Amino acid sequence: xxxxxxxxxxxxxxxxHGPIDCVCRAWGEDGEVxxxxxxxxxxxxxxxxxxxxxxxxxxxxxPGDLPAGDVAREMHRACLPFAAGFITPMAAVAGxxxxxxxxxxxxxxxxSRAFVNNGGDIAFHLAAGEHLRAGMVTDLLAPAIDxxxxxxxxxxxxxxxxxxxxxxxxxxxxxxxxxxxAVSVLARTAAMADAAATVIGNAVDLPGHEAVVRRxxxxxxxxxxxxxxxxxxxxxxxxxxxxxxxxxxxxxxADALISAGLIEGAVLALRGQFALCxxxxxxxxxx
Amino acid sequence: xxxTRAATDAPQEATLNEAGTSEGGIVTCDACPVLCRxxxxxxxxxxxxxxIEGRLARMDPxxxxxxxxxxxxxxxxxWSGNPLAARDVFVSAIGAGTTYPDYKPAPxxxxxxxxxVDMVTVVxxxxxxxxxxxxxxxxxxxxxxxxxxxxxxxxxVGHVTTAEYGSQMMSLGGVRHLTGGSKKEGIVACETLLAxxxxxxxxxxxxxxxxxxxxxxxxxxxxxVPEARMRVGCGSATIGIFAGQWQGHADxxxxxxxxxxxxxxxxxxxRFLDMRPSGIRVRGRRxxxxxxxxxxxxxxxWGGTDIADPLAIIERVDAQRAWPGLRLLMVSTTGEHAxxxxxxxxxxxxxxxxxxxxxxxxxxxxxxxxxxxCSVLFMAGAGGSLRAGVTENPVLLTRSVQKSLxxxxxxGAPVYVWxxxxxxxxxxxxxMPANGFGYVPTPALVAPIxxxxxxxxxxxxxxxxxxxxxxxxxxxxxxxxxxxxxxxVVFPVR
Numbered sequence: 052x053x054x055x056x057x058x059x060x061x062x063x064x065x066x067x068h069g070p071i072d073c074v075c076r077a078w079g080e081d082g083e084v085x086x087x088x089x090x091x092x093x094x095x096x097x098x099x100x101x102x103x104x105x106x107x108x109x110x111x112x113x114p115g116d117l118p119a120g121d122v123a124r125e126m127h128r129a130c131l132p133f134a135a136g137f138i139t140p141m142a143a144v145a146g147x148x149x150x151x152x153x154x155x156x157x158x159x160x161x162x163s164r165a166f167v168n169n170g171g172d173i174a175f176h177l178a179a180g181e182h183l184r185a186g187m188v189t190d191l192l193a194p195a196i197d198x199x200x201x202x203x204x205x206x207x208x209x210x211x212x213x214x215x216x217x218x219x220x221x222x223x224x225x226x227x228x229x230x231x232x233a234v235s236v237l238a239r240t241a242a243m244a245d246a247a248a249t250v251i252g253n254a255v256d257l258p259g260h261e262a263v264v265r266r267x268x269x270x271x272x273x274x275x276x277x278x279x280x281x282x283x284x285x286x287x288x289x290x291x292x293x294x295x296x297x298x299x300x301x302x303x304x305a306d307a308l309i310s311a312g313l314i315e316g317a318v319l320a321l322r323g324q325f326a327l328c329x330x331x332x333x334x335x336x337x338x
Numbered sequence: 339x340x341x342t343r344a345a346t347d348a349p350q351e352a353t354l355n356e357a358g359t360s361e362g363g364i365v366t367c368d369a370c371p372v373l374c375r376x377x378x379x380x381x382x383x384x385x386x387x388x389x390i391e392g393r394l395a396r397m398d399p400x401x402x403x404x405x406x407x408x409x410x411x412x413x414x415x416x417w418s419g420n421p422l423a424a425r426d427v428f429v430s431a432i433g434a435g436t437t438y439p440d441y442k443p444a445p446x447x448x449x450x451x452x453x454x455v456d457m458v459t460v461v462x463x464x465x466x467x468x469x470x471x472x473x474x475x476x477x478x479x480x481x482x483x484x485x486x487x488x489x490x491x492x493x494x495v496g497h498v499t500t501a502e503y504g505s506q507m508m509s510l511g512g513v514r515h516l517t518g519g520s521k522k523e524g525i526v527a528c529e530t531l532l533a534x535x536x537x538x539x540x541x542x543x544x545x546x547x548x549x550x551x552x553x554x555x556x557x558x559x560x561x562x563v564p565e566a567r568m569r570v571g572c573g574s575a576t577i578g579i580f581a582g583q584w585q586g587h588a589d590x591x592x593x594x595x596x597x598x599x600x601x602x603x604x605x606x607x608x609r610f611l612d613m614r615p616s617g618i619r620v621r622g623r624r625x626x627x628x629x630x631x632x633x634x635x636x637x638x639x640w641g642g643t644d645i646a647d648p649l650a651i652i653e654r655v656d657a658q659r660a661w662p663g664l665r666l667l668m669v670s671t672t673g674e675h676a677x678x679x680x681x682x683x684x685x686x687x688x689x690x691x692x693x694x695x696x697x698x699x700x701x702x703x704x705x706x707x708x709x710x711x712c713s714v715l716f717m718a719g720a721g722g723s724l725r726a727g728v729t730e731n732p733v734l735l736t737r738s739v740q741k742s743l744x745x746x747x748x749x750g751a752p753v754y755v756w757x758x759x760x761x762x763x764x765x766x767x768x769x770m771p772a773n774g775f776g777y778v779p780t781p782a783l784v785a786p787i788x789x790x791x792x793x794x795x796x797x798x799x800x801x802x803x804x805x806x807x808x809x810x811x812x813x814x815x816x817x818x819x820x821x822x823x824x825x826x827v828v829f830p831v832r
Binding site: 068069070099100103106272273274 | 385
């Protein structure tokens with residue numbers, strides 16, 4: 052099956068190919084938007100094939116060889132800063148795809164604003180003085196907009212990525228070593244935000260706690276790049292203090308990444324509690 | 339090992355080679371260039387395709403009903419367009435997906451020739467915010483007062499409605515619980531509806547009443563006790579049915595019932611048989627001779643009352659009429675409770691060993707009871723935008739359904755369409771293929787719905803003629819699964 056591009060009734064563009072689902076939106080004159088969507092769909096059509104051509108390399112731990120494809124290279128670059136621990140370029144795949152589609156969408160077009168949302172990993176474009184509002188949902192089981200993040204052109208972030216522990220088979224599509232319900236990260240690109248959200252999400256943890264149920268990744272998904280490593284399957288009852296401890300462990304990592312200039316800010320959520328890190332995170336408006 | 343060939347996208351040679359080196363039971367999915375190697379029981383990266391019993395299958399597969407499963411070959415590439423009569427397959431909406439909010443044509447508009455008539459079936463999963471379940475629970479036991487709130491996991495999900503013949507009705511769900519209450523109430527209501535609609539058991543608690551475990555097609559469990567029998571009738575009806583068989587073996591029979599308790603010799607049936615009045619007077623309000631209301635409070639004891647000792651409902655024994663040695667049977671409307679008494683010289687009922695003829699008479703009541711079941715009807719309104727997926731002029735569809743020109747089915751099962759405006763229908767969930775329901779987090783239930791009508795009528799309604807696909811093409815392309823309808827359900831295509 053080839054990539055599918057569908058224009059939704061509300062003016063958004065839906066791009067789907069295999070496991071990738073992107074929802075895009077551009078604001079501008081009609082002709083500009085139409086042309087932008089055409090460019091995005093055209094670029095999207097070949098992305099999955101390009102990635103699949105290098106899949107074995109992209110599933111290998113970093114540091115490793117630099118891949119050939121544009122998107123693959125951005126994945127590699129976004130993850131390389133975290134290669135001291137275990138990471139593969141796949142940690143940034145969703146963000147890198149969003150960046151690439153946005154890049155194609157805005158090229159030579161006059162658009163006030165645009166975004167490409169690839170399953171929660173979002174690349175966005177803002178002309179001077181513009182802003183976007185991103186709604187945040189902290190509980191997938193009771194989805195409601197719990198807060199709104201205002202993304203402003205004056206700030207450097209152009210990527211917003213969210214990583215959670217909901218793994219394959221439990222409502223999610225990927226794996227986490229940690230227990231965060233959600234970690235949202237703002238960074239210059241969606242690929243960088245994606246990789247960082249994964250790393251911070253892994254750090255929100257209660258090592259050795261009996262309420263954290265872990266299973267080998269390969270047992271859940273035999274094709275996982277994480278192999279036999281233990282990933283979080285379920286989190287049973289934990290106390291409010293323990294939630295704080297886990298969030299603080301993640302905050303230490305997030306603050307370090309902010310200091311290193313890798314990300315602009317992060318919001319960490321676990322069991323109704325939050326940690327807000329970095330000046331790059333605007334005040335959360337209540338919805 | 340099954341290895342499928344590459345699909346429309348030509349993947350890189352290296353990737354294909356890697357994917358090809360598979361072990362036993364692994365399926366290589368060719369739906370996209372990722373070419374996931376999917377192990378038995380697992381899904382690919384997209385979660386849309388998986389390995390079911392060694393075959394590549396869609397995880398939310400379109401479901402096709404068939405009279406003869408052996409005649410349909412639709413798994414993956416094995417389908418070669420072998421002849422099959424359109425009257426033997428029916429593309430159901432289960433797994434069809436939806437095009438909500440439906441300004442677009444429904445996912446499948448299937449054309450087929452049935453006995454020389456060109457028919458069209460418009461197939462779509464509907465997202466129903468206006469939906470709920472009407473539950474009939476066969477029991478005499480008092481589940482709770484009318485209009486009492488019914489809860490699941492502490493959240494209000496419905497209410498007790500009328501008591502029907504041998505049954506208590508409940509209404510679960512509905513838009514006010516799904517979207518009108520708290521977020522949690524909506525989620526729990528949705529979970530409860532989904533579980534019951536898909537045939538699972540759910541524990542419900544009635545405010546000021548009982549805990550009851552409900553499962554479609556299974557006996558209700560009231561406060562931990564499985565219900566076995568549905569009563570043969572009310573107390574008065576029980577007397578009407580069995581009076582002749584009791585005559586000569588008992589001098590008086592009192593059938594204890596929370597609704598209408600019957601007293602044989604005073605009842606029209608006993609009078610007709612010229613039985614001697616026993617002078618035993620029961621409590622409660624006399625409706626007509628031998629028929630008493632409110633002999634006790636509702637409860638989980640004899641005949642849906644709160645009593646454990648049947649003598650508690652006897653108000654007095656008239657010394658002018660009763661006689662020592664009078665043989666008294668007290669029995670419930672299901673025969674589950676029964677006691678035998680003989681009046682002593684002081685005209686007090688004394689427990690005695692039940693004679694074989696009476697044991698047989700009590701057993702006969704039980705034999706005539708049908709098994710107690712829970713039955714669950716899904717009720718929903720398809721009056722909204724769903725119709726726009728069928729035709730560009732939705733009101734014509736509504737009228738066509740109301741005139742019975744368009745046949746509505748749910749997962750192929752027959753539905754009852756309410757008279758009046760809109761397309762509000764009910765369907766017995768046990769008549770549908772298993773697991774036909776889904777949900778969206780809105781929260782709302784997703785239910786299959788199909789509209790079948792002659793092709794000419796469909797075009798006249800403003801139908802999407804250009805989207806019509808032959809049933810053979812749908813079978814070949816959609817990789818559906820085939821199921822047979824539950825036994826006794828009429829096949830939707832004649």
